[in-house]
Amino acid sequence: MTPAEIRDEIIDILEDISPDEDLDGLDDQKPFRDQLELDSMDFLDIVMELRKRHRVQIPEEDYGNLASMHSTVTYLEPKMKDI
Amino acid sequence: MYDTIIIGAGMSGLAAGIRLAHFDQRVCILERHYTIGGLNSFYRMGGRDYDVGLHAMTNFARKGDKRGPLAKLIRQLRFGWEDFKLAEQIGSSIRFPGVSLDFNNDIEMLESEIASRFPDQIDGFRALCGSLLDYSDMDGGSPEFMRSAREVLAEHLTEPLLIEMLLCPLMWYGNARQDDMDFGQFCIMFRACYLEGFGRPYKGVRVILKNLVRKFRGLGGELKLRHGVSRIHVENGKAVGVVLDDGTEIEGKRILSSAGNIETMRMCDDITTPEVARAGQLSFIESISILDRDPKDLGFDRTIVFYNDSEKFHWRRPDDSLCDARTGVICSPNNYIYDSDEGVLPDGVVRITTLANHDLWCELPEAKYLAEKVTQYDAAVASAVRFMPDFRSNVVATDVFTPKTIRRFTFHDNGAVYGAPDKQLDGCTHLPNLFLCGTDQGFVGIVGAIVSGISMANRHCLMTD
Numbered sequence: 001m002t003p004a005e006i007r008d009e010i011i012d013i014l015e016d017i018s019p020d021e022d023l024d025g026l027d028d029q030k031p032f033r034d035q036l037e038l039d040s041m042d043f044l045d046i047v048m049e050l051r052k053r054h055r056v057q058i059p060e061e062d063y064g065n066l067a068s069m070h071s072t073v074t075y076l077e078p079k080m081k082d083i
Numbered sequence: 084m085y086d087t088i089i090i091g092a093g094m095s096g097l098a099a100g101i102r103l104a105h106f107d108q109r110v111c112i113l114e115r116h117y118t119i120g121g122l123n124s125f126y127r128m129g130g131r132d133y134d135v136g137l138h139a140m141t142n143f144a145r146k147g148d149k150r151g152p153l154a155k156l157i158r159q160l161r162f163g164w165e166d167f168k169l170a171e172q173i174g175s176s177i178r179f180p181g182v183s184l185d186f187n188n189d190i191e192m193l194e195s196e197i198a199s200r201f202p203d204q205i206d207g208f209r210a211l212c213g214s215l216l217d218y219s220d221m222d223g224g225s226p227e228f229m230r231s232a233r234e235v236l237a238e239h240l241t242e243p244l245l246i247e248m249l250l251c252p253l254m255w256y257g258n259a260r261q262d263d264m265d266f267g268q269f270c271i272m273f274r275a276c277y278l279e280g281f282g283r284p285y286k287g288v289r290v291i292l293k294n295l296v297r298k299f300r301g302l303g304g305e306l307k308l309r310h311g312v313s314r315i316h317v318e319n320g321k322a323v324g325v326v327l328d329d330g331t332e333i334e335g336k337r338i339l340s341s342a343g344n345i346e347t348m349r350m351c352d353d354i355t356t357p358e359v360a361r362a363g364q365l366s367f368i369e370s371i372s373i374l375d376r377d378p379k380d381l382g383f384d385r386t387i388v389f390y391n392d393s394e395k396f397h398w399r400r401p402d403d404s405l406c407d408a409r410t411g412v413i414c415s416p417n418n419y420i421y422d423s424d425e426g427v428l429p430d431g432v433v434r435i436t437t438l439a440n441h442d443l444w445c446e447l448p449e450a451k452y453l454a455e456k457v458t459q460y461d462a463a464v465a466s467a468v469r470f471m472p473d474f475r476s477n478v479v480a481t482d483v484f485t486p487k488t489i490r491r492f493t494f495h496d497n498g499a500v501y502g503a504p505d506k507q508l509d510g511c512t513h514l515p516n517l518f519l520c521g522t523d524q525g526f527v528g529i530v531g532a533i534v535s536g537i538s539m540a541n542r543h544c545l546m547t548d
Contacts, residue, residue, distance in 0.1 A: 018158055020147050037149035041159060044541055048106050060546070 001080045006073050013049045017042055028069035050076075054083055084334045085109045087544050088325055090312050091341035093121025093493075094529055095521035097295040098536030099339055101160050103544055104302035111333065112304065113325065115311030119296060121341070121493050122500065122522075123529055125289040129480060131430060133371060135492065137288040138414040138434065139281035139387055140169060141256060141272075142530040143188050151279055152218065152530050159537045166294045169282030170419040172386035177248045178470045179391050184248055188280025201245050211239040216270040228267030235266050247396040252276055252389040254398045255412050255436075257527040259363045259501035261399040268506075271526065281386060283416060285425040291529065312342070315517065317353040322517045325350075337544060341521030341536070343495050344503055347512065354513075363499030364400040366486035368439040370460045373480040374431030378415045381472045383433075388413040390470040401440050406459045408466035411437040433474055437463045441486035441497040456483045501527045510539045518543040 001009070011023055014036070021036055032038050046066060050056040056079050058066075065075035087103050089096045092114035103110045118124055123136040144153040146164040157167060174187040182200055186193040190212070198205040214235070216225055227235075236246045250264065253272035258264045264272075284290040299306060311328040315338060324334035340347040345362050348354050378384070391397075391410040401407035414434045421427070439459075447455060460483050464475060486498035495502065502522030510518045510525075520539040521532055 016161065018149075019163070020149070039155070041155065041538075041541060044546065045159070048545060052106055 001083050003073050003077055006076050006080055007069060009053070010046070010069060010072055013046055013053075016049065017045045026069060028073075031067045032069070033067070046072075054080060056080060056083075084336065085111045086335070087111075087337050087339055087540075088113065088333060088335035089339045089341070090325070090347070091121060091521065092116075092119040092296075092306060092308070093341055093521060094123055094291075094295070094532035095524075095536035095539075096121075096339070096341045097292070097299055098156070098160060098533040099520055099540035099544070100299045100304045100306075100536075101295065101302065102537055102540040104299055104304035105161065106545055108544070110304045111335070112299070112306045113310040113312050113327070113333075114306070114308050115328070115494060116492060117309050119306070119308070120288065120292050122489065122495075123288050123292070123532075124492060125287060125292070128482065131373065131480070132287065132289070133482060134287040134289070134416075135484065137283070137529065138256075138412065138436070139172060139283055140529050141275035141279065141281060142528075143169060143171060143280040143282040152275075152526075152534050153279075156530065156533045156537060159541075160295075160298065160533075162294065162298070167284070167291065169284055170421045170425070172281040172283075173384055173418045173420060175252075175281065175387040175389070176385050177251055177389045179244065179248055179251075180393065182244065182248070186277060186280075188282075190278055193277055197245065201242050204240055204242050204245050207239040207241065208245075211236065214239070215273055216267060218271070218274070220267070220270075225267065228265060230266040232264040232266045232269035235269070244394050247391070247394065250398075251391055251396050251410065252387075254396070255389055255410075257501060257531070258398065259365060259499065259506075259522070259527070260504040261364060271531070275528065275530070283419050285419075285421050285428075287416065288529070295533075312350060314352050315340075315347070315350045317351055317514065320353075320514065322351070322514050337516040337518070339518050339520055339539060339544060341519075343499075343521070344507055344519055344523040346494065346496060347517070347519060351514070351517070361503060361505065362496035363501060363503045364441075364497055365398075365500060366400070366439050366441045366489060366498040367436050367500055368406050368444075368459055368463065368483065368485050369434060369436045370463055370481060370483045372433045372435075372464070372474065372478045374433060374474055374477045375479050376477060377417050377427065377431045378433060378472075378474065379417065380431075381474055381477065383415065383472050383474070384418055385413070385471070386415065386418040388467075388470055390467065392466070392469065399438075401438055405440055405443050405455055406462065407438040408459075408463045411435055411463060411467055413467050413471055431477070433471075435463045435467045437466070439486050441490065441499075444485045444487045444498075445490070452485075452487070456485065459483070459485075495522070510543060 086108035089112040177184045184196045257272045312325045314326040489498035
């Protein structure tokens with residue numbers, strides 16, 4: 001997957017987790033938490049959905065990399081480039 | 084071999100099952116009863132639909148709300164708002180001798196009622212609202228959680244009657260402890276009842292249960308009714324599976340039990356004398372009266388009335404009598420604001436709940452038991468009509484359930500509706516792969532039970548898998 005495809009996939013997951021959220025104006029550089037009503041349960045769901053859909057394993061100590069869209073895509077790029 | 088075996092197909096077990104099945108676990112829910120729901124169930128009798136348990140769903144939220152437990156559970160279970168479509172209450176009342184406080188789903192109503200009935204207490208009430216713990220403090224970690232709610236209330240309010248009145252609905256809707264309440268539990272119930280408020284699906288609790296089951300089965304989850312677990316099989320300090328009432332063994336990597344703390348311990352075959360937690364004592368008798376007209380036509384538009392016939396609110400099991408009708412809850416499912424396309428309910432209904440003694444009810448011989456159901460129905464209604472219009476000449480059908488009925492549906496010790504007073508908030512047990520969810524883990528009520536199932540599934544069954 002390319003970084004753009006990974007971003008689309010994250011958007012798809014966020015839509016799945018929180019269908020009422022407006023994601024069009026999402027700023028990739030800003031933390032998700034400042035823009036969306038996501039709590040720790042929702043962050044767990046991003047991790048779980050990535051594992052379910054793509055068998056991507058994210059250890060708990062790496063959860064901090066999922067703070068913003070930009071940091072998430074950067075973190076996932078090497079893990080998902082061969083998918 | 085299942086990834087997770089869930090004991091009990093009530094709200095918490097079904098919610099946990101959905102989470103696990105969604106993330107591709109092999110999950111089996113085992114339920115001893117012939118129907119789902121546990122404490123919150125439904126039945127049909129004489130051509131009418133009845134609900135067990137549901138008066139109101141607390142934690143009301145409107146479509147699009149992003150905060151609060153209801154929004155969280157809808158997201159976590161991948162439901163839409165329509166699946167939990169709730170009609171808002173008209174309004175409820177707390178009625179004590181000579182004074183009544185009305186409230187609805189907007190805290191300003193309760194505030195203005197307090198300001199007018201107890202003018203010198205309003206500042207204290209606002210300070211109390213400001214001191215409430217947040218839901219994020221509800222994992223039991225806050226030192227405030229285990230404080231006495233009465234003690235905290237007395238720091239803010241000087242009028243004992245107002246303290247009793249505020250406690251009455253919150254204890255009725257979610258307090259397993261007699262006389263007092265943990266402050267953490269007080270905060271949960273305060274938010275659930277006063278800040279978020281009451282709602283009800285037009286078709287009652289069956290809508291929610293059916294949605295949960297459909298979702299669980301659609302994800303490949305297995306639900307087995309009439310499959311009671313008699314033992315949890317333990318080997319080398321780990322649960323390896325369960326043994327059913329008929330002797331069948333089922334293997335699982337881990338077990339999540341909604342059977343109750345002490346009830347679950349009793350099943351473990353490495354424990355001979357469970358004394359881990361005291362079972363709860365508080366059980367109820369509930370009557371349903373079907374009326375020949377809408378309660379509003381009798382001048383009764385209240386969704387819920389919490390009444391108490393003296394200045395002191397007695398929240399404890401009646402030790403020497405079958406029931407204690409000095410305090411009770413009157414509820415009418417007709418008194419919600421349903422959408423115009425839903426219309427009105429087919430019958431007028433008044434439900435009355437009062438405190439009852441499980442042991443005394445269970446000791447009665449069958450004929451006496453049936454006779455007492457009638458006697459105690461009359462006593463509860465006679466007590467309630469002091470706080471609402473007398474509807475007794477309008478009753479066309481009745482049904483009554485007792486602590487014995489509750490016990491039969493839930494298998495919880497003492498027919499305890501809100502479980503044991505000491506909660507196991509982390510859901511852990513003496514075994515590394517056996518966990519608790521449901522009433523004895525923490526949150527109670529419909530929304531609370533669902534949140535309990537979700538959070539225990541997340542914490543113990545998903546993150547470690």
